[in-house]
Amino acid sequence: MEVATNLVEAALRAARDLGKDVAEVPLTAIAAAAGVSRSTLLRRLGGSRKALDDAVRQAGVDPGGRPPVRERAINAAIRLISECGLGAVTLDAVAKEAGCALPSLHTVFQGRDGLLVAVFDRFGPVLDLETLAARPPDTVEDTVRAIYQAIAVAFGREPRVLPAIFADLFARPRGPGSQLLRANLPRLTGGLGALLSPHVRAGRLRPMPFPLLVQQLLGPVALHLLLRPALEELMDSDLPTVDEAVEYFAQAFLHAALLPEGGQAG
Structure with missing residues (x-):
């Protein structure tokens, strides 16, 4: 449908006054600039602002519209x-x-904590572990390797948000890093529990307290990945690749936690 020139001009004027793209300007602001009510504006646009955006585009201006x-x-x-x-x-x-x-x-x-949780979802290992738990590997050996790969991927994502979270956690035990870890701990341990607990019950892994099992699993590889940027500068070619390091740590954990066939702890 054809949109009146005065409505296009009102939309451009409102966008300029608010410092926004036309697509982000509320219809109430455009209606005010045009000197009409919102309902009248909608009626003149045929019930949708798409006609207005198309008219703005035909006037040689990109109506814009940024990500959510x-x-x-x-x-x-x-x-x-x-x-x-x-x-x-x-x-x-x-x-x-x-x-x-x-x-x-x-x-x-719903506040800063919710934003930080969303960031951790994007850059932390929780979603990867939950995806892995939905279709776990068949063997305990492959499960451990897959967990380590997920942790390595999370630490390696650029920009290095996960190491920054740990740096804050170590520097300020009651700071936002600690709050963020506490908020995500139930999901993190839930994903790991879904992956490891069946092997504990089946007598493949030592039946030690679960928090200690997780620390034994994640502690060495997490420390390595946190220190790796510095180690790369110091050791250069002597440092194993990330994949090689993951395999070393997986073998070390399995050597410590895997029960001999028959399920008897030593």
């Missing part, structure tokens, strides 16, 4: 963590970096 607030906020938080550390991720800083309103962040994430 959630995606922009997560990407903004990632940039802040990478450049300044986890402590720099305040909702005010994220809103400014993402170009969105503070109330929008509260609506989408």
Whole structure:
């Protein structure tokens, strides 16, 4: 349908005044700029703003439309963590970096903790472990190797958000890194439990307290991956590749935790 020129001009004027793309300007603001009510504006647009966006495009202006607030906020938080550390991720800083309103962040994430959990979902190993648990490998050996591969992938994602979270955890035991770990611990241990517990019950892995089993599993490889950037500069060609290191750590864990056939702990 044909859209009146004055409505196109009102949309451009409202976008300019608000510093936004036309696609992000609320219809109420466009209606106000045109001097009509929102219902009248919608009626003149045939019930949808698509006609207005098309008319703006025909006038030689891209109506724009940025990614959703959630995606922009997560990407903004990632940039802040990478450049300044986890402590720099305040909702005010994220809103400014993402170009969105503070109330929008509260609506989408229910606060800073929800935003940090979304970042951890993106860069942590939780989703990978849950996917792995949904279709676990057949053997305990392959399960351990797959867990280590998932951990290595998470630590290696760029920008290095996961190491920044651990750095904050070590520097400030009660800081946001610690809060983030506590918030995600149930899902992390849930995924690992789904992968390891069947082998414990079947007598393939030592029946030790589960938190200690997880620490024995993840502690050495996590420490290696945290230190690896420094080790690469110091050791250069003497340092095994990530895949080789994963295999070494997998063999070491299996040697310590795998029961001999027959299921009797030594």
